[in-house]
Amino acid sequence: MSLPDPRHEILALIPARGGSKGIPRKNLIPIAGKPLIAYSIEQALQSRWITRVIVSTDDEEIASVSRSFGAETPFLRPAEYAQDLSIDLEVFQHALSWLRDQEGYACELVVHLRPTGPVRRVEVIDQAIQEMLNHPEADALRSVSVPSLTPYKMWRISDGTLQPLLSVPGLAEPYCMPRQILPEVYWQNGYVDIIRPATILGQGLMAGKTILPFITHEPILELDYRESIPAIEEALHKMQRGEWPEKDPVKKFAA
Numbered sequence: 446m447s448l449p450d451p452r453h454e455i456l457a458l459i460p461a462r463g464g465s466k467g468i469p470r471k472n473l474i475p476i477a478g479k480p481l482i483a484y485s486i487e488q489a490l491q492s493r494w495i496t497r498v499i500v501s502t503d504d505e506e507i508a509s510v511s512r513s514f515g516a517e518t519p520f521l522r523p524a525e526y527a528q529d530l531s532i533d534l535e536v537f538q539h540a541l542s543w544l545r546d547q548e549g550y551a552c553e554l555v556v557h558l559r560p561t562g563p564v565r566r567v568e569v570i571d572q573a574i575q576e577m578l579n580h581p582e583a584d585a586l587r588s589v590s591v592p593s594l595t596p597y598k599m600w601r602i603s604d605g606t607l608q609p610l611l612s613v614p615g616l617a618e619p620y621c622m623p624r625q626i627l628p629e630v631y632w633q634n635g636y637v638d639i640i641r642p643a644t645i646l647g648q649g650l651m652a653g654k655t656i657l658p659f660i661t662h663e664p665i666l667e668l669d670y671r672e673s674i675p676a677i678e679e680a681l682h683k684m685q686r687g688e689w690p691e692k693d694p695v696k697k698f699a700a
Contacts, residue, residue, distance in 0.1 A: 453578065454551070454553050455552060456498075456499065457489035457498045458501060459486065459498070459559075460500075460522075460533070460557075460560075461507050462503050462531070463504030463507055463527065464528075468671060472560050476674065476681070477677075477678040477681045480510050481560055481561070482500065482514070483514045484563035484681070485558040485559070487514060487515070489556070489558055492570055494571055495570075496552075497517065498516045499540065500516045500518050502518065502521065502527075503523070522536065532651075533651050537557075538646065553641075554640070555645070556570065556639050557639070559635050561669065562665065562666065563681065564664075564666045564680045564689070569663075573586055573588065573637045573659045583653075584650070584654055584656060585641065585652040585657070586640075586657040587633050588661050589633050589659065589660055590636075590661050590662065590665065591631060591632070595627055596610055598619075636661050662690075
């Protein structure tokens with residue numbers, strides 16, 4: 446494993462609260478022989494760019510397990526930022542403010558790694574960081590992929606009638622058109638997001654106004670339900686054997 450580039454201070458922040466409705470104690474559930482949280486920690490530690498790895502949690506057990514896999518837990522997240530409806534912005538504002546006020550710490554970029562998506566490759570994370578470093582004008586970078594469904598065929602119900610969610614200039618009924626002639630769209634897939642601290646603390650936003658697209662092509666596997674565990678474990682085993690993915694997963698966005 447190569448040492449991080451000393452010219453850049455890049456923080457990986459892994460949010461992992463103790464509460465979970467769908468799968469109790471989800472962040473600690475064993476997946477292919479390790480707690481779920483371990484995969485995001487290990488990926489961050491193996492990055493050639495990331496210089497510090499912190500887990501933001503409100504839970505002492507998650508904090509202890511995180512430290513055992515090499516992450517830092519310099520604070521416990523306040524309970525008000527660890528509720529079912531808590532938003533990412535609150536979590537990241539708290540972490541960056543605490544590090545600034547208590548340690549005088551500042552970083553160039555924050556890499557957001559969600560523990561519920563353990564099937565990701567370190568080289569892809571590093572490609573995303575490199576892309577962000579190449580674009581100092583960007584407030585953030587978000588990984589996206591082509592969705593299986595187009596929003597141009599989605600509807601709202603208003604006053605008891607269907608109303609199309611989106612319209613297309615020049616097309617009277619886009620919801621009746623072949624997908625191939627509809628505008629191309631992308632879905633934010635949560636593989637990796639990168640944000641400048643000034644976007645979070647200065648603008649009060651998680652993405653800002655100038656957002657780089659980082660297009661990924663490998664399957665996105667999220668642990669939301671126990672039924673997903675076998676597919677995630679199979680993908681992790683394939684990754685360990687060098688069999689994941691079958692094709693090049695990343696195509697850079699062409700401006």
